Amino acid sequence: MLEHGGNLRDAARHYGREDWIDLSTGINPRGYPAPALPPDAWHRLPEPDPGLVAAACAWYGAPDLLPVAGTQAAIQALPRLRPPSRVTVSAPSYAEHAHAWGKHGHTLRLSSYAALASSIDDSDVVVVVNPNNPTGETVAPELLLDWATRLAARGGWLVVDEAFGDTAPGLSVAADGRQPGLIVLRSVGKFFGLAGLRLGFVAAQASTLQALAELLGPWTVSGPAQFVAKAALSDSAWQQATEARLAREGLRMRALLCEHGIEASGTPLFHWWAHSQPEAFHDHLARHGIWCRLFRDAARGIRLGLPPDEAAWRRLQTALHTWSNR
Template identity: 40%
Template sequence: MSGFTWHGGRLAEARALYGGEDWLDLSTGISPLVWPGVEQIALDWRALPEPDDLTALEAAAAAHFGVEPDHVCTVPGSEMGLRLVGRMLAMPARWLVPSYRTHGEVFADGAPVEHWDGAAEPIALLLANPNNPDGRMITPERLQQWLAALEQAGGWLVIDEAYADAAPSCSLAREVGDRRRLILLRSFGKFFGLAGVRLGFLVGPRAIVAQARRMMGEWPVSAAALGFGRAAYRDREWIAKARGSLDERATELDAVLARHGLDARGNCPLFRLVEVEDGFCLFDRLAQRAILTRPFEENHRWLRLGLPGDEAALTRLDRALANG
């Protein structure tokens, strides 16, 4: 069970343990709505990525986030950006839990906290917004108060906004600036359904961005990441439709879970957390029906379910929950 509690995915492991081929993977928070333009982009795998393509990608991403391009550094996934931040700040830290396991590995000197009271401390405060796995969202107003307190004490606010594309109102991107001690991490793959591209961004003051660019080098991501990301971020019509569709599907998932006595937690439309008597038992019950979900070692009562991609997938989950 330990492998399944570490992170989502691991379909090969599930097949080996439970058998079957036709699996429904609800173990991740990756959008089931895949950006459709990926099949139309031609890539020249013989050539090195061009600097102009990187510049164009960062301009497209910056416009999407609502910041200037020179506040954006491309990284091969938001997790890599977090690890860069830990090295660059090199200061005592606190990170809000529950959250990603990676957050506990970012800073060498720090401790997890379940709550933070907004004290003026010379620390780096790291949190995810929307949060994973419980979908908690902290309002921008509250985050601005925390940022002001941290800045007063010489600290930093670091926000993992990997899921913010699906819930843009929670983003603090508009507060990014050279005089702000604020760093954001953004993910491409989760919202656009292309996690395998391994593309993310560090967003922050120009000095931090310049330092991160030096650390990443001339070719931080592949030609595919440059091509897919640039075109996808410019596809505003699809982005708007996807957000609406994700909200509708999340509402439908909530209704199915409620019908089976499961109270869904969280406001991020890409996943829901439920609390039951035995999360491992429910995980196993669904896995016996070739549906992969995400259990948690730190809390055996939790189970996270990703968003089913269509009506057939939702119906399959509904039937599996009914046949308990």
């Protein structure tokens, strides 16, 4: 399997310490406070809850949504719904997209964001992460909708992964989910800090959602996950306060990095920058008990998520200071 952030057991095994600050993911470190579960969440089969879908449609502005066991479930299933196709995936981006399409007989091509527009007319499927993970690059929604129209004219798809879209609602095309050829992925793991629920949503035409639901089978989302997510997606006061807090903390991280000569891009939830010595920087932070995300290949660099509290911010500041003054 591919390497991802959040692998603290690997960090502890390699460096022999337990007091880790995990900045290796882009997950909100102060996630939604899950309510107590009713007893039937555990002993009833998790039939679909229309209240969950209604709450998700309201939050994402989408006309229709299919709940799935994390967007990862949809990423792995979508390539199985098409015959062999010419597939272009934005790169560098979330590596599971290319990994999944490459395993099912499709012809895979990776494209930089700058070159994506030129790939539309000679692809059957184009996959875009917007905002991008890890670099934070974006594509304007009007351009995405134009690409979807051109692909749909040949029976093609535009897959837009908006897992980090909650902090950039103006970029979302989820409201256009019924447009032919458009498939949009959303996640409650990042903004809501509920990655452990394994819950995401897919917006698409009804026929695509039906085919995906049949492929994934029944009971794909647990009862506890549905209950907690419905509460989170309905809590407008928490959502508004979190939007404001993440915006402040994202600016704080950008300023802290700038103080130490680092020009980063990203979103309020994470920052990324190309680095000439990413392995050395990763090791340096690890020796301060800070686990960041190391990228070795096309996106050779470092990604940092947000610290959870003031003590973590101070430890990060100390680690950056000792790095820049080494």
